[in-house]
Amino acid sequence: EVQLVESGGGLVKPGGSLRLSCAASGFSFSSHTMNWVRQAPGKGLEWVSSITSSSSYVYYADSLKGRFTISRDNAKNSLYLQMNSLRVEDTAVYYCAREVATDYYFDYWGQGTLVTVSS
Amino acid sequence: DIQMTQYPSSLSASVGDRVTITCRASQSISTYLNWYQQEPGKAPKLLIYAASSLQSGVPSRFSGSGSGTDFSLTISSLQPEDFATYYCQQSYSTPRYTFGQGTKLEIK
Numbered sequence: 001e002v003q004l005v006e007s008g009g010g011l012v013k014p015g016g017s018l019r020l021s022c023a024a025s026g027f028s029f030s031s032h033t034m035n036w037v038r039q040a041p042g043k044g045l046e047w048v049s050s051i052t053s054s055s056s057y058v059y060y061a062d063s064l065k066g067r068f069t070i071s072r073d074n075a076k077n078s079l080y081l082q083m084n085s086l087r088v089e090d091t092a093v094y095y096c097a098r099e100v101a102t103d104y105y106f107d108y109w110g111q112g113t114l115v116t117v118s119s
Numbered sequence: 120d121i122q123m124t125q126y127p128s129s130l131s132a133s134v135g136d137r138v139t140i141t142c143r144a145s146q147s148i149s150t151y152l153n154w155y156q157q158e159p160g161k162a163p164k165l166l167i168y169a170a171s172s173l174q175s176g177v178p179s180r181f182s183g184s185g186s187g188t189d190f191s192l193t194i195s196s197l198q199p200e201d202f203a204t205y206y207c208q209q210s211y212s213t214p215r216y217t218f219g220q221g222t223k224l225e226i227k
Binding site: 033035037044045046047050059061062095100103104105106107109110111112 | 120151153155157161162163164165168169172174206208210213214215216217218219220221
């Protein structure tokens with residue numbers, strides 16, 4: 001069974017940092033591009049970042065302005081999101097999602113981890 | 120960026136009704152269009168990919184159609200568990216995916 005389990009969320013002050021993790025199991029993690037998607041309270045879905053299977057390519061939403069860094073450790077079946085210079089508007093549930101390369105869709109999602117940026 | 124607009128933003132319907140949700144892209148995206156369902160407090164769930172392909176395990180009352188800029192998701196006979204929020208997503212400009220703003224389907 002495919003499972004994605006996020007962790008690392010919490011309350012942080014503006015300007016602070018947080019590192020999210022996503023533990024994958026039940027599939028060949030090293031074969032898939034992985035993504036982070038976020039959802040602000042009461043709002044829609046926003047794609048955040050993507051990393052290819054061997055970490056060769058990483059991509060970010062323009063709105064992040066270089067504050068976030070995506071990475072992965074295929075030996076540990078884990079995906080990460082380092083978030084720096086956090087802003088109030090980064091408050092959201094952050095989901096990791098597995099990408100299917102043939103038609104580019106997200107077939108499995110984690111349950112999400114809540115990041116709250118507040119003073 | 121490709122903008123995705125869903126119509127309507129909310130919809131009230133009854134069990135057994137046939138409902139259609141529309142998604143429009145700001146430019147042609149061929150059939151690179153996916154649909155997700157999200158229940159309150161839960162992660163999104165893939166329903167339809169590549170505009171019209173039904174994800175494994177998804178009931179056949181869900182169907183998708185369209186190409187270019189105009190797409191639709193149809194539920195042929197609403198069930199109680201279908202009351203949720205639905206999102207379209209374009210994957211034409213991968214990896215710069217964009218989602219529609221969502222359509223909340225409520226019980227009438």
